[in-house]
Amino acid sequence: MNAFRLKNQINEFLQEAKQRIQTFIEFVEDENEELWLMFETLNEKAMLHMAVECKKEMSPEKFEQFISDLEQQYRIYISQARKLDKYSKFNLIVEVKQAWKRYKEIHRTFDYLQRLLKNSLTKMKVIVTKIDNLDNNTIIKYYSYLKDSLDEIDKVYDRIMKLLTYRLFEIDFVPYIDLMFAGNTTITKNEMLSIITPDHCFESKQEYIRSLPDEIDRDTFHCAIFVEKIEDIDNDVFAEMMFDSIMQKRERDEEVRKQMDEMIDEIFGDKLPTYQVTYDEYLQPIEIKRNPPKLKVIEGGIQ
Known part of the structure; x- marks a missing residue:
């Protein structure tokens, strides 16, 4: 050139x-x-x-x-x-x-x-x-x-x-949400529905909402939001905050990361393959290897 x-x-x-x-x-x-x-x-x-x-x-x-x-x-x-x-x-x-x-x-x-x-x-x-x-x-x-x-x-x-090592200041929003339930207090189902945007597309979610008790405690709120996902998919503010909180804990705490990885392995096993990526000095991937399956010891031998 x-x-x-x-x-x-x-x-x-x-x-x-x-x-x-x-x-x-x-x-x-x-x-x-x-x-x-x-x-x-x-x-x-x-x-x-x-x-x-x-x-x-x-x-x-x-x-x-x-x-x-x-x-x-x-x-x-x-x-x-x-x-x-x-x-x-x-x-x-x-x-x-x-x-x-x-x-x-x-x-x-x-x-x-x-x-x-x-x-x-x-x-x-x-x-x-x-x-x-x-x-x-x-x-x-x-x-x-x-x-x-x-x-x-x-x-x-x-x-x-x-x-590229810089990080923005992070805020865990979940403790502020949980203040609604400080001292083991509850909120009413109507109050909960007034602060979220409920899903109106899936009948199964509407059925779950109807089945909720009139008084909502912290665990019920978390389950409804994060497990049952009753918020509208385009406005799931509380689910986003809960997910972000979990990811912050995963990044900061080695024990939490280990527990989450073990849970994923338990649920998905080899159905969810993982890969190891090698990068060059310019952060470009140069090699991608699939990790070998984790062997489990069961009665009668190794699976």
């Missing part, structure tokens, strides 16, 4: 890659701040609900001390609790649903920007392959001409690989 044309390709690539890097960095900085503020707001609303509930059981003096301790220990300021006698648990749920919508948007954009960085690695591999295919005479002749661009490619590669 003509060295001048190659250098132009390198420069175009570097310009695009650096712009993607800058966009990614600015996004992570801005949105992590927004996510932290979202987390603080949800905590304040949750504490406000709990404080107003506690107010019913405390003397004014003890309640004032309770609020002061909260503010000093957690830096959560809920002066509204001093004025309110009631604060519906469903006010928090409204906040949670709104926050979840924005939370998803942020993480979806983050995933997209990550894919752009990985795409830059793919383009980089193409360029590096072209350089490797240059004959020795061309390399020697144009080395000084290409050197700065090659050094920049190395720097961009290192930067992208580091950025």
